[in-house]
Amino acid sequence: MSEFDLIARHFWRPTQGQSGVLLGNGDDCALLAPAPGMALAVSCDMLVAGRHFLPDVDPQALGHKALAVNLSDLAAMGARPLACTLALALPSVPDEAWLAGLARGLLALADAHGCALVGGDTTAGPLNLCLTVLGEVPPAHASRRSAAQPGDDVWVSGALGEARLGLALLRGELDLQGPGTEAAREHLLRPQPRVALGLALRGLVHAAVDVSDGLLADLGHILAAAGVAAQVDVDALLTHAVPPAVRALPPATALTYALAGGDDYELVFTADPAQREAVLAAARRAGTPVARIGRIVPGAPAAHPLADGAGRVQLVDGGGAPYTLPAGVRLAGFDHFATIEP
């Protein structure tokens, strides 16, 4: 079977009638028509076997996750998904069952978000997936990292550290059973991008980022881009934004996972305290839990927006006093040049 046949059989579906898509797969380019006045948001992520997923991962979970991590970037911008492209390098003899699973996982999530797969590329090579997503957002409502302001609340969605727990379980670093362990594996393998929350928060938030590399590292990107700092209330974080299965771990492990665990794909965002009720109402509408975990304070001038800003975070306790981390907490951000070993 040729590469064209493989793509056609598993990945192609009609895109006629899908919102914003004039021409889908099968030409030199796809053609999109964003609604008038909308900006087009673009993001791409590349996933490599042994780095971003374990080589024996369920292909359906991989298809889901490859798209989810990209939709998460749209969510952080407040953008509505329109379309995506998939470039895929596959071993020389493509395993059709594997490819079919990948397509099922990816397309199911794409359908759930109205995101049309409009093109891509397939080639032979070491396994590699590159997804590019396109969404639309009113330019004035796009939540830029640089927009955080001193006095803002810092909020986070969902369950931090849970995906890191899932990774520890898959790697066999921890041998746990019971409530929350299945949810942790699911969070790692099939993260749910916070698209609905991102849309509900349009106009209510200043800055937002998605948590792919760990809370401190990603909040740090906001802080570096905006030229501010933050106080994060560790007690509030552990109580309201970390699931019980992570809280039940030894303190150094729980804090490492909550502060530096990657792959959660939650949103961290900042908003004026006058918006507290509105933020909570928006989160309820989106069906996504959120927790207020700190506030933005003045900081050093803006640095390169991808500069390490984790050092701009001051950890405090519920009373506002500096929080003393127990020995053994490891806070380096997830580094994509470090290998994930199974």
Added chain:
Amino acid sequence: MSEFDLIARHFWRPTQGQSGVLLGNGDDCALLAPAPGMALAVSCDMLVAGRHFLPDVDPQALGHKALAVNLSDLAAMGARPLACTLALALPSVPDEAWLAGLARGLLALADAHGCALVGGDTTAGPLNLCLTVLGEVPPAHASRRSAAQPGDDVWVSGALGEARLGLALLRGELDLQGPGTEAAREHLLRPQPRVALGLALRGLVHAAVDVSDGLLADLGHILAAAGVAAQVDVDALLTHAVPPAVRALPPATALTYALAGGDDYELVFTADPAQREAVLAAARRAGTPVARIGRIVPGAPAAHPLADGAGRVQLVDGGGAPYTLPAGVRLAGFDHFATIEP
């Protein structure tokens, strides 16, 4: 040096003020603003070491080519480049000099076409480049493969078979010197996407495709998508669309290169014969040679647009009689699951 530092140092430049770019690198998404009424054209290509380029390729040439093959897809659609994203998997210890060369080659071509690098991703992994390009085109002027009509002329730009000659020289399959050999190497390593021609031809052409896999294979995509067939005049092709250095090869080799050589990134397009003078004038404005090499005739109903349509091409001589190919001509389209061996 971290991945962020590497990206920042070599690939980042201000995008403020670039046409259509609201927000460039350094946030969760880039934000683009296509001009009102324009459709957004999207295409992506993945390049893998050992498949699409030789492992010891000059990184500056590789950066050029990775973008060029994508701009070529915009050209085939009649779209003006706006922006691109680059996802890059690099060996665990990135070679900074190599990366700097890659950036120089890519950014020089991006600048030449007003195409802002607005985002991307970097990760450790086997060398892989995935470029996604975004352009704008009036939807009514986008040249779709399915729009070819019986009676249309078939045109091709530039120099077919030249990149294949370049590959033969690099591989050492041929040992030639003299006029045209340097141009052939350049055509392979630094193809010039026919963006200016694509823009000049807006409104004049019916269908267009770029020649990445070989003339027969790519013209075949038009024919399959439109449900038509074509007669290609081999004498006209050799005389007007094949460079002298290819024409001078043994006939079987010259025909193989001209009909099935990949990587030329020329445009093949169809247009009403009433547009002949207008097409020639547009090509002059764009500074790109074009040649009329055949015509569209009725054919079997439309098939899957990526179906093999090379069998819909009838080769004829200058007098319209069937053309008998000499023994040894190999006409299979370039297959990305076949390895390029140096």
